[in-house]
């Protein structure tokens with residue numbers, strides 16, 4: 001069967017997106033998803049996303065990591081699928097859709113997409129890092145000289161180490177630049193490498209840096225290797241709500257491939 005796909009990127013985090021409203025895809029074929037995400041033998045992407053019908057919201061987002069396994073929430077993918085939903089005409093400039101972690105609102109202005117993230121009830125503070133779940137699990141560690149860090153090797157040790165083990169965590173390294181600006185590099189589980197940007201990752205970094213007092217601002221700028229993102233939020237004592245992730249998205253190309 002020939003499948004039409006669209007390639008999107010959000011600050012360099014790239015995705016294959018397929019309109020699966022007519023249920024054309026056999027979702028159990030995770031081997032084929034991994035092949036399509038392969039950067040040498042396939043289309044190449046950090047993740048594979050299906051847009052499906054939903055009974056209570058505008059559409060459903062189903063997210064797979066580049067390894068072919070369905071995973072938890074993807075923030076940049078959520079921003080890209082909102083732009084795609086507008087492109088195929090099922091929404092206008094505002095939407096509410098469902099993903100694995102629940103309902104998300106999104107607002108689109110030209111190529112810029114704002115995505116509301118789930119509330120975060122707890123930020124765990126440990127001796128050398130913070131840990132929180134922003135729809136996906138994130139380890140956050142402050143470093144100096146972030147540019148020269150070997151993110152793949154350090155990230156993979158943490159991702160497979162205690163207490164995360166096989167289930168794993170995404171790993172974010174962060175260096176403060178100004179009172180409300182942080183440089184971030186992320187090792188993504190399921191890609192098993194550094195990606196150019198991670199939406200749930202920068203959301204985790206913004207909240208963690210507020211929780212540990214490194215910033216007092218509730219509008220935090222995050223500089224990733226793939227571009228700039230912004231996270232705004234309200235602090236409600238222990239946790240955070242009204243969390244919005246904002247940044248650019250782009251449709252890179254459309255293609256056809258055998259499924």
Ligand SMILES: N[C@@H](CCC[C@H](N)C(=O)O)C(=O)O
Pocket residue numbers: 013046065071072073074075076077136137170188189190191197198199200201
């Ligand atoms: N790129 C994503 C995160 C995708 C999920 C992650 N790899 C995991 O398995 O936890 C983002 O933009 O949030």
